Amino acid sequence: MGEFDFIGRHFKPLAGPGSYGLRNDGAVMSAPFGHEIVVSSDTMVENVHFLPDDPPETVGRKLLRCNLSDLAAMDAKPLGYTLNSSIPHKGGPEGRYGEAWFAAFAKGLAEDQQRYAITLLGGDTTSTSGPLVMTLTIFGTVAEHKALTRSGASAGDSVWVTGHLGAARLGLEVRRGHLEDPTGKLVQAYRLPTPRVGLQLGTVASAGLDISDGIVQDAGHIAEESGVRLRLEASRLPIAAEAAAAPEHFQEMRLLGGDDYELLLTCPPGHEAALMARGLIMNVPLTRIGKVEALKKGEKPGVVMVGADGKPLSFTTPGWQHF
Amino acid sequence: MGEFDFIGRHFKPLAGPGSYGLRNDGAVMSAPFGHEIVVSSDTMVENVHFLPDDPPETVGRKLLRCNLSDLAAMDAKPLGYTLNSSIPHKGGPEGRYGEAWFAAFAKGLAEDQQRYAITLLGGDTTSTSGPLVMTLTIFGTVAEHKALTRSGASAGDSVWVTGHLGAARLGLEVRRGHLEDPTGKLVQAYRLPTPRVGLQLGTVASAGLDISDGIVQDAGHIAEESGVRLRLEASRLPIAAEAAAAPEHFQEMRLLGGDDYELLLTCPPGHEAALMARGLIMNVPLTRIGKVEALKKGEKPGVVMVGADGKPLSFTTPGWQHF
Numbered sequence: 001m002g003e004f005d006f007i008g009r010h011f012k013p014l015a016g017p018g019s020y021g022l023r024n025d026g027a028v029m030s031a032p033f034g035h036e037i038v039v040s041s042d043t044m045v046e047n048v049h050f051l052p053d054d055p056p057e058t059v060g061r062k063l064l065r066c067n068l069s070d071l072a073a074m075d076a077k078p079l080g081y082t083l084n085s086s087i088p089h090k091g092g093p094e095g096r097y098g099e100a101w102f103a104a105f106a107k108g109l110a111e112d113q114q115r116y117a118i119t120l121l122g123g124d125t126t127s128t129s130g131p132l133v134m135t136l137t138i139f140g141t142v143a144e145h146k147a148l149t150r151s152g153a154s155a156g157d158s159v160w161v162t163g164h165l166g167a168a169r170l171g172l173e174v175r176r177g178h179l180e181d182p183t184g185k186l187v188q189a190y191r192l193p194t195p196r197v198g199l200q201l202g203t204v205a206s207a208g209l210d211i212s213d214g215i216v217q218d219a220g221h222i223a224e225e226s227g228v229r230l231r232l233e234a235s236r237l238p239i240a241a242e243a244a245a246a247p248e249h250f251q252e253m254r255l256l257g258g259d260d261y262e263l264l265l266t267c268p269p270g271h272e273a274a275l276m277a278r279g280l281i282m283n284v285p286l287t288r289i290g291k292v293e294a295l296k297k298g299e300k301p302g303v304v305m306v307g308a309d310g311k312p313l314s315f316t317t318p319g320w321q322h323f
Numbered sequence: 324m325g326e327f328d329f330i331g332r333h334f335k336p337l338a339g340p341g342s343y344g345l346r347n348d349g350a351v352m353s354a355p356f357g358h359e360i361v362v363s364s365d366t367m368v369e370n371v372h373f374l375p376d377d378p379p380e381t382v383g384r385k386l387l388r389c390n391l392s393d394l395a396a397m398d399a400k401p402l403g404y405t406l407n408s409s410i411p412h413k414g415g416p417e418g419r420y421g422e423a424w425f426a427a428f429a430k431g432l433a434e435d436q437q438r439y440a441i442t443l444l445g446g447d448t449t450s451t452s453g454p455l456v457m458t459l460t461i462f463g464t465v466a467e468h469k470a471l472t473r474s475g476a477s478a479g480d481s482v483w484v485t486g487h488l489g490a491a492r493l494g495l496e497v498r499r500g501h502l503e504d505p506t507g508k509l510v511q512a513y514r515l516p517t518p519r520v521g522l523q524l525g526t527v528a529s530a531g532l533d534i535s536d537g538i539v540q541d542a543g544h545i546a547e548e549s550g551v552r553l554r555l556e557a558s559r560l561p562i563a564a565e566a567a568a569a570p571e572h573f574q575e576m577r578l579l580g581g582d583d584y585e586l587l588l589t590c591p592p593g594h595e596a597a598l599m600a601r602g603l604i605m606n607v608p609l610t611r612i613g614k615v616e617a618l619k620k621g622e623k624p625g626v627v628m629v630g631a632d633g634k635p636l637s638f639t640t641p642g643w644q645h646f
Contacts, residue, residue: 020472023548025393025532026363026463028470031353037360040349041460043407043447070348084366084407084458124366130453135407137364137460140349147351149343209348225346 003125009099010106016080016119027121029080031141037079038140038147040070046088046131051175056101057108058191059134064112066212067138068195069261073210075148075202076140078116083123084135097132116197146202153207153226153266155294160205160265160275162196162284165215166243169257170250179250185242193261199282204274205265214256216303216315218264223301226266232290232305234313252315255305266292326448332422333429339403339442350444352403354464360402361463361470363393369411369454374498379424380431381514382457387435389535390461391518392584396533398471398525399463401441407458409451420455439520469525476530476549476589478617483528483598485519485586485607488538489566492580493573502573508565516584522605527597528588537579539626539638541587546624549589555613555628557636575638578628589615 007022015021018028031037042063046052050059064081071078087097113119121139171190174181181187201208207226211218215237219230234255243254267275272288279286295301305313330345338344341351354360365386369375373382387404394401410420436442444462494513497504504510524531530549534541538560542553557578566577590598595611602609618624628636 020474023544024472025396026361026399026461026470028359028361028397028465030359030467033356036351036353038349038351039405039444039460039462041405041407041445041447041458043409043449043458045409045449045451047452048449073348074351076349082362082364082460084364084460086366086368086456088453121362122364124364124458126366126368126371128368128453128456129370130411130451130456133409133451133453133456135364135366135447135458135460137362137405137407137458138349139362142351144353147349149347151343221346 007125010102011083011120011123014106014109014113014120016121018080019119019121022122029121029139034144035141036144038071038074038076038142039137040067041135041137042066042070043133043135045133052096054191056104060105060108061112061192063134063136064109065193065195066261067136068116068197069193069210071138071140072195072197072199073148073208073263074140074142075146075200076142078118078197079139079141080119080121081136081138082121085123086126086128086133088132089127089129116195143202148201148205148208150207150209150222150225153222153228153292154268155228155292157206157266157268157292158272158288159230159232159290159292160267160286161215161238161262161289162286163194163262164238164240164285165211165260165262166254166257167240168193168259169253170243170246172259173250173253179246183242189240190259193259195261196263196284199278199284201265201278204267204271204278206268208263208265211258211260211262211264213258215264216256216305219303222264222266223303227295227301229293229295229299229301230290230303231293232303234305235308236287236289238285238287256315330448333425334406334443334446337429337432337436337443339444341403342442342444345445352444352462357467358464359467361394361397361399361465362460363390364458364460365389365393366456366458368456375419377514379427383428383431384435384515386457386459387432388516388518389584390459391439391520392516392533394461394463395518395520395522396471396531396586397463397465398469398523399465401439401520402462402464403442403444404459404461405444406446408446409449409456411455412450412452466525471524471528471531473530473532473545473548476545476551476615477591478551478615480529480589480591480615481595481611482553482555482613482615483588483590483609484538484561484612485609486517487561487563487608488534488583488585489577489580490563491516491582492576493566493569495582496573496576502569506565512563513582516582518584519586519607522601522607524588524601527590527594527601529591531586531588534581534583534585534587536581538587539579539628542626545587545589546626550618550624552616552618552622552624553613553626554616555626557628558631559610559612561608561610579638
């Protein structure tokens with residue numbers, strides 16, 4: 001199998017404007033006048049971020065959606081992406097990661113390219129002696145100096161989250177054989193997150209990010225970058241019904257587990273109605289889960305999650321650990 | 324070792340404008356008015372693109388330089404890059420790819436960031452059960468619709484190449500123990516290519532690319548995209564002195580082997596003096612090695628390499644095969 005034939009069969013049909021049909025040293029892109037380009041990148045490794053028997057369609061879509069979620073967190077509009085694949089020789093052309101796998105992988109990407117109005121710009125394909133490794137780097141556009149960041153939260157802001165939490169992390173437990181999933185919704189949430197693009201949060205939210213490593217750990221990034229404390233109420237967290245139905249010992253995982261790809265936002269008091277309107281227009285659930293507090297002298301930025309009695313909960317782990 | 328600490332120690336010092344200090348979901352960048360952004364991406368895998376005992380300083384610099392070479396091939400000015408690393412757990416923190424390796428890797432990058440006026444924008448760090456995999460995605464700026472491509476060559480254009488060829492591929496043979504390298508220049512060429520940035524070729528050359536897979540294979544891309552034949556004279560190829568000194572049975576490898584990262588250019592007759600002037604100003608050797616010919620009816624685009632007697636040479640392989 002030649003590299004160029006392989007790219008021609010599977011990736012060329014995904015290529016869009018500026019890609020030169022993937023037959024150039026690089027691609028070109030541009031932002032409208034008064035806009036800048038947002039770039040974000042995620043790598044997924046077989047057995048770390050997906051499992052060898054996950055459907056190839058969803059592996060591609062998840063990789064794209066996790067990156068779209070990063071654009072959403074910065075309030076950027078999708079523009080294009082590059083894809084780099086390192087394909088196991090052993091599982092190569094005739095093995096698991098052969099023609100059929102990549103055909104299905106590309107089909108999944110094609111479907112989401114339509115849905116999110118984005119096309120492939122370029123990338124690289126290599127072989128490896130190890131597991132399948134894929135890097136997707138995504139580009140979006142945002143009005144100059146208007147990208148949403150993690151550093152804008154102020155004392156008095158409210159804290160919000162989109163959608164529902166906990167199902168994706170428990171979906172991984174289902175895949176590992178630790179939990180039943182009669183409706184299939186836990187595994188579905190693990191395999192296909194819903195990036196919250198299009199909410200147009202730039203003029204509404206004061207800070208934002210997407211929850212990939214668990215709400216407490218990620219809320220910590222906003223606290224740290226904004227120099228504040230985030231006080232979250234555990235009882236207000238919009239836990240997905242299927243996740244809430246799991247046995248009690250999954251409680252911590254449900255609250256802190258990652259892979260949700262929902263947005264965590266802070267909102268100044270005057271903007272709450274506008275934020276809720278955005279959610280209604282885009283049909284995205286938005287739940288108020290806490291508030292931003294000022295630090296007293298000597299206090300460090302951080303996150304406090306309180307129970308129904310108002311007392312801080314303590315956890316055995318802060319969230320998802322990469323290594 | 325935490326992901327965030329690791330990134331903070333090794334990669335944060337490389338981060339530049341728009342990166343938010345690597346503490347955001349993504350980065351921002353913009354092109355000057357009337358310019359667009361060029362993007363190119365390369366993945367390097369341990370044992371495929373570099374060897375585990377290559378100096379870490381040069382592994383990082385080579386990855387950056389190969390990507391800079393792609394920018395040069397499109398006549399783009401370096402702007403920034405993202406870096407994704409999948410680090411072997413087994414060789415991790417206490418192993419080969421631990422703190423010392425990444426400190427040296429980042430030091431090499433820092434040196435070349437200075438040299439080529441480019442900074443880190445973001446990326447991702449994961450673990451893997453396989454070999455070290457690194458993806459670098461580079462961004463540059465070019466005047467709108469002025470990017471040099473592979474499709475502009477016309478019959479009558481001359482064909483040019485920058486620098487010298489053959490040393491890098493033979494450097495790999497040295498590393499494999501198949502060849503002596505008394506001056507060390509073959510291994511040096513393999514480890515540290517010289518990207519030909521800054522030549523400002525956009526208004527001078529008609530087509531261009533960088534030679535990564537061997538001159539005949541890469542010349543074939545220009546022939547294909549431009550619908551022409553490239554006739555190259557083997558005796559005119561600027562083979563590096565150290566490569567020319569290798570035994571006769573390295574002849575084909577010297578001519579066709581990849582990893583040169585020199586630019587292959589075509590130039591309309593009226594622009595040759597301007598092209599040579601660019602080479603003189605930037606102190607980059609430029610050698611005329613052949614010409615572009617029209618296809619006769621029924622002929623396919625392609626490359627002919629002729630010997631001193633004007634007869635076509637034939638080779639056992641077209642160049643570097645990725646898989």
